[in-house]
Every structure is written in structure tokens, then in C-alpha cells.
């Protein structure tokens with residue numbers, strides 16, 4: 001019973017305190033908004049604000065979870081996680097808020113590359129180091145300490161290198177091909193880089209044609225809907241390249257509904273990116289030919305960069321993380337060790 005009354009007291013006190021937050025005091029003329037006292041963080045910890053893109057894919061969930069397992073109180077960190085909810089304006093506002101809170105570091109995974117200059121300038125002015133992770137920003141690199149992520153253009157090239165090898169093995173290297181591409185979010189570095197890499201290799205093959213290239217925003221639902229529309233205009237094509245696994249899974253559902261065959265044993269050749277555990281299952285089922293790995297386990301690289309900055313060491317401007325290509329031929333060697 002004592003616990004209940006204590007909890008009730010705390011709740012009442014909390015309500016009273018909150019009631020005082022943002023109280024408007026009139027000083028005769030203008031209304032002065034009194035804000036709640038600035039959050040006070042325990043100096044025993046390094047307070048890191050992390051602004052994430054959202055929850056658009058399984059890759060993203062693995063990426064988010066990784067930050068919670070790396071930036072722990074036991075390791076000396078107070079992690080403030082902000083879900084960008086796939087809204088770039090929300091992300092930018094979150095950065096201003098973290099600056100106002102006086103965090104020690106800010107990590108940003110930008111949904112899109114543009115629109116970051118002013119917030120990054122203010123962070124620099126306030127002396128708060130910023131790390132950009134996964135996707136990039138178009139702002140001047142002097143405004144942030146480092147970028148950590150993948151070679152997205154290289155990932156695109158790897159996908160086509162796999163396709164070339166796959167066709168050669170089946171004696172189809174001179175075939176005429178119609179290729180469909182599902183693109184990720186417009187303006188996102190992963191989509192920009194993969195598309196550039198794909199196109200630069202595809203254009204080397206005069207017999208190959210990109211029959212359709214549509215955006216499905218890295219989500220499974222949109223992959224399904226967009227593929228349904230593509231199938232109405234292009235019922236026949238030879239290769240489907242999806243810029244992440246989730247869009248591929250959605251597209252597979254649409255192809256199933258339309259009775260379109262795909263996978264290793266004939267039909268549409270399927271290639272995607274991320275290499276989620278579910279992609280390994282699809283390769284085991286013969287539905288997916290290859291998935292180009294994009295490693296979401298970035299947090300330890302970000303923590304190492306912060307540790308280096310804390311000890312006055314220099315940090316590389318760009319930090320690339322290692323990745324492989326998993327195919328219908330090698331997936332079984334890795335399937336059991338996949339963490340996401």
C-alpha cells in the first residue's frame with residue numbers, strides 16, 4: 001500500500017511540475033514563455049544524441065538495435081534516441097533540440113542528403129561534434145567530424161558483377177535483357193549510390209535495357225504496390241534488382257500474385273541489397289539469387305570515433321565498413337551466423 005501512495009505522490013508532483021513547464025508569465029505587455037529547466041545530464045556519462053531515419057526496413061531496425069547495444073551506461077554512455085519517423089524536417093528539428101539540451105555528441109543518420117547546413121553550423125558553433133552515419137549529407141564536410149558507412153556505388157557495381165557471372169555460368173552472357181530496378185528513397189545516399197553503380201555497369205552491355213526504374217522508398221509495402229504497377233506495363237522482364245531486401249520481398253509477393261516465375265531455377269533473376277537473414281531464407285528457397293550486404297552494425301565504429309575524439313586522437317573523415325556479396329551458391333556457409 002505504501003508503494004502505491006508513494007507512486008501516487010510522485011505522479012501528482014510530476015503533474016504539478018509539468019504544469020509549470022512552458023508556463024506563460026505575462027509581464028504587462030508581451031507574454032514571456034518560461035521553458036522547463038534545461039535537461040541536466042549526469043557528467044559521469046558521455047551523452048550522445050542519435051537521430052535515426054525511422055523504421056522503414058528490417059535493416060533499419062537492426063541498425064537501431066545495434067546503437068542500444070553499443071552505447072550503454074555500463075560503457076559510460078547516455079544515449080538519447082530520436083526516431084525520425086521517415087520525416088527529414090523532424091530530424092532537423094531534433095538536432096536543434098539536442099543542441100539546446102547541450103548533449104556531448106550528436107550522431108545523425110540523414111534520411112536525405114540536403115537541408116542540414118544550418119543545424120550543422122549551429123552544432124559546430126556550440127562546440128558539439130557531429131558524426132554522420134550510414135547515409136551522407138550534402139553540407140560542407142568541415143561541419144561534421146566524420147562519416148561512417150558503406151560504399152553504395154560499389155554495392156551497385158557488385159550486384160551487376162554477380163549478374164554477369166550468373167549469366168556466364170548459364171551461357172546467357174550475350175542475351176538481350178530487360179531489367180527492372182526498384183529504387184530506394186529519392187535523395188538518400190544509399191539509393192543515389194546504388195543506382196549510380198548499377199547504371200555505370202549496365203551501360204557497358206549494349207544488349208541490356210532498363211525497362212523500368214521506380215521508387216519504393218525501401219519499404220516492403222511499397223515494393224509490393226510498385227511492382228504490381230510495373231507488371232501491368234511490363235509483364236515480361238528478365239532481371240529484378242531491388243535496392244533493399246524489403247522492397248524485393250514485397251515485389252516477390254506481387255510476382256506471386258501475377259503468376260510470374262522468379263529465382264535461381266528460371267524466370268526473373270532476383271538481386272537485392274542488405275543481406276537480411278530473411279534474404280538468406282529466400283536464397284535457401286531458391287527465390288533470391290543474390291543479396292549484396294550492407295552492414296547495419298555501425299554503432300561500434302561510431303563509438304570508436306567518439307573514444308578517439310575523447311582522447312584527442314585524429315579521426316578519419318570517411319570510415320567504410322566491410323561487406324560481402326551473398327549468393328545462392330555461398331549463402332549456406334553464413335546463414336547460421338547472421339545476427340539480423
Ligand code: GYE
Nearest residue numbers: 056057059190218244294
Ligand atoms: O539499404 C535500407 C534502409 O541507408 C543503407 O536504408 C541504408 C538503407 C538500407 O532502409 O534497407
